[in-house]
Amino acid sequence: MRLRVISPFAMLAWLFFPTIFAVVGLYVLSRPSTASPQLAYAILGGGLVGYWAIAYLDGGLSIQNERWSGTLEQIFAVPTPLWVIVLGKVCGSLLWGLLSFVPTIAVAYFGFHAFLPHIDAGRFAISFAILSLSFLVVAVTLTPLYALWRWALPMLNGFEMGFYILCGFMFPVTVLPAWARGAGGLLAPTWATRAIYASTTNQGPHDFGSWWFASMGLSVVYLVGAVFLYRLVDRRARASGELALA
């Protein structure tokens, strides 16, 4: 956490980028004629983008940062398994990522006088918790790739943007073509995001149960994959001897 706080990129991730996204969204969507469900995307979308970016980038970059600082070998050879170390880093990033909602909601309220008139607090809280779990699982699952293959780093930004679009952080996925909706349906955060936005409107019907189940189910599938990836990392990284290579 200490390294997150003092990182110069921290300000970019939790303050500047989410605020920019929120301002653009609010400018486009905060018209008197804009229906409340769409306004929710403007108010919460920037925060979700920042929340996701910190969890995902910090998780993936944490291994690359270890490699660049030359500490990857040191943390690899300790009794604590790598997945536990990554889990701790991503949990810390998720806590830090919650800060993204502060500037975005503040900008919405003070800058655009926009607020969510309706919110089902209970369903919102559960959906948000499941979303956080999905972010955690995705970040933990993808991180071993960066320990295993140095070329995985350039793919990092592509995956981040892909999630913004396919999971519907800032707009409903119904506007996407069918093939994109299908791809988004395979991502655990998509269903939790849908449930979050559904809990901010009283227009129904909503199938929270199915969405929660889909998100958690996909998270479990990713975890099974993660077990396999971490074992592969342990074996392949030690066989190739590339841990020390920047």
Added chain:
Amino acid sequence: MAKPVAAAIEVTALRKTYSSVRGTFRRTKVQTVGLAGIDLAIKPGELFGLLGPNGAGKTTTVKILTTLLLPDSGKAKVLGLDVVSQTNAVRRRIGFVFGGERGLYGRLSGINNLRYFADLYRLPPDVSGPRIIELIEKLGLAGREHDKVEVYSRGMKQRLHLARGLLNDPEVLFLDEPTIGLDPVGARELRVLVRELADAGKTIFLTTHYMFEADAICDRIAVIKNGAIVAEGTPASIKRAVENKGVVEVEVEAISADRLAELRRLPEVTSVSVTERELAQVITVRCASPGELMTQLGVILDGIKLQKVSSREPTLEDAYIQLIAESP
């Protein structure tokens, strides 16, 4: 009857080959031998030195023993535990120091670096707290422990590396070229510390290419070249390999490659090395009989301005150079 002491480190027929790729479009796979089948046995409490030139296999050996690298074949055991199949058990009982400018979190303070690694070694707070303070005092970091590591000097970083390596009070400590890059005073202080750790009962496996360092502190040494052990024994026994030899040092302004080649062709010459020293070159000739060499030296070096000529007894460095030169 006393129970035989098991080896603290035991290596049998250890092999490791690295694969790499050359070329951008026409890619060729290249195999490089890291270890060609080595055997070692180090007793508990021993300070063992592994010497060798760059690329000989020293770091490969250390990385296998510290569970960072998998061997292709052979066996390696630390404290009776297999480094491949009992990885976590080995990791709990060893410490390692690779040193260098990297390997620490520069934007954290020294004490926070140690606290983080203490957590990774699963040390309970009531153990890690006092131990961190003790190590900071012992390693001369007191007063600077709250400064960020990025402002530490090279020597301080090396001491912090050593503190990190000692956090879990390991029974076996691996040091990979621990004094490289340090000033003479800092290096000597570190060597004294390493010797004290060995005297306190820790088994220490040290790699270095500073011969005087191995000679000064190691109980036993092995010389490795091209992935194979070429000599093993106490510093005294290895020096005895060059006992009946001598060393002649000639300081000249400059010497041509042809004359050097002629010098090397002399039958009694074992090896010739040239080092630069300010505005001169020092030719070090290791030979069977310095007296007999002098006459022939005079002929070969005729016309060259000689600044200094001396003869001395061979050191461990001379024995090392001879071993490296003679082995394939």
